[in-house]
Amino acid sequence: MKKVVLVALASLIFQSCINTSEKKLPILGEREPVEKTVAGKLLIDTIYQTVPAFSYFNQDSIPVTNKDFDNKIYVTDFFFTSCNTICPIMHRNMLNVYTKFKGNPKVKFLSHTIDIKYDLPSKLKSYASKLGIEGNQWEFVHGSRDSIFGIAAKSYLVSAFEDSTDPQGLVHQGWFILVDTKKQLRGAYDGTKEDQVNQLMKDMELLLKEEFGNEK
Amino acid sequence: MRNKLIYFIFLTIAFTSMIQSCQNETSINFKRYYVNGKRLYENNCQNCHGSDGKGLGTLYPPLTDSSYLNLNRNKLACIIRNGQTGTVRVNNIAYDGIMPGNQTLADIDIAQVIVYITNSFGNKQGFYDSEFAKNDLVKCK
Numbered sequence: 001m002k003k004v005v006l007v008a009l010a011s012l013i014f015q016s017c018i019n020t021s022e023k024k025l026p027i028l029g030e031r032e033p034v035e036k037t038v039a040g041k042l043l044i045d046t047i048y049q050t051v052p053a054f055s056y057f058n059q060d061s062i063p064v065t066n067k068d069f070d071n072k073i074y075v076t077d078f079f080f081t082s083c084n085t086i087c088p089i090m091h092r093n094m095l096n097v098y099t100k101f102k103g104n105p106k107v108k109f110l111s112h113t114i115d116i117k118y119d120l121p122s123k124l125k126s127y128a129s130k131l132g133i134e135g136n137q138w139e140f141v142h143g144s145r146d147s148i149f150g151i152a153a154k155s156y157l158v159s160a161f162e163d164s165t166d167p168q169g170l171v172h173q174g175w176f177i178l179v180d181t182k183k184q185l186r187g188a189y190d191g192t193k194e195d196q197v198n199q200l201m202k203d204m205e206l207l208l209k210e211e212f213g214n215e216k
Numbered sequence: 217m218r219n220k221l222i223y224f225i226f227l228t229i230a231f232t233s234m235i236q237s238c239q240n241e242t243s244i245n246f247k248r249y250y251v252n253g254k255r256l257y258e259n260n261c262q263n264c265h266g267s268d269g270k271g272l273g274t275l276y277p278p279l280t281d282s283s284y285l286n287l288n289r290n291k292l293a294c295i296i297r298n299g300q301t302g303t304v305r306v307n308n309i310a311y312d313g314i315m316p317g318n319q320t321l322a323d324i325d326i327a328q329v330i331v332y333i334t335n336s337f338g339n340k341q342g343f344y345d346s347e348f349a350k351n352d353l354v355k356c357k
Contacts, residue, residue, distance in 0.1 A: 084316055088264045092272050130274040130313075 028185040056141035059124040074108040080115035090191035109138035253332025269337030277306040294356035
């Protein structure tokens, strides 16, 4: 009897080890169960919310679409260049994340401006170079008002809107959203909090492992 | 003779303790300004200039350039209240962004922020009274 308990305990401990090493990030957002018949059996599958197709102009005035993010994981946020509240803190933190994954072809960064009128690509270019960003691993994009505010609310679940009562006229949340290669949302982190940004970096490693295994 | 000596000792003690108390008052004031200045800095300046005063890239200049702060000591109050546009050179790097002003800060608040900034981040420039701020602010362009 004792032996049985011991073995059960040991396997439990073993199981828990396996579970932690294979920990997966949750899939966030809306989900929908779908019934499918596979080989004569009725199966229930879940369809998760994904980011739809998009097309913007980046800091080099080059079109950037969802295809540029195919087979990559990416971190996205909403900001504007003249913002002096949470944006500097967010991008000070994002810069740390960028520096950590700089040059990794499987990781990209996507910052949407919500100041449609003022933040034209030339403005974004000057902002990016002042932040020390070259190349296009980190895209700063400009789009139409509806597409930016729409994708923020519906696809990335980030609140961003124009508000005439705000001193700067624009209000937005500071979330960093982690998106996987299937364009599913895998994490949301407060970009103004250092501990959450550190968690993001750990979760990105985890997601890279899940998506690409150990391939380099 | 003995009385004179006692009198002299008493006077010396009284005099030194007076000086001592003056110094203490200045250092208490300094500490008061510094602590309040830190809180004001966190609420009004830190987003851009950072908790370590290092700024961010060439978007926001650092506050670690002691010689800039020293050379422009009389202009700091005006910069904090009214903001700044145009190119500034800090640590010999050009910054051409727009710094917004802080119109809601009173003279004493500005003095406290200046005490905090000019005595943090590797700077050590001593006390700056609210009277100094008042005088400097009159001269704002």
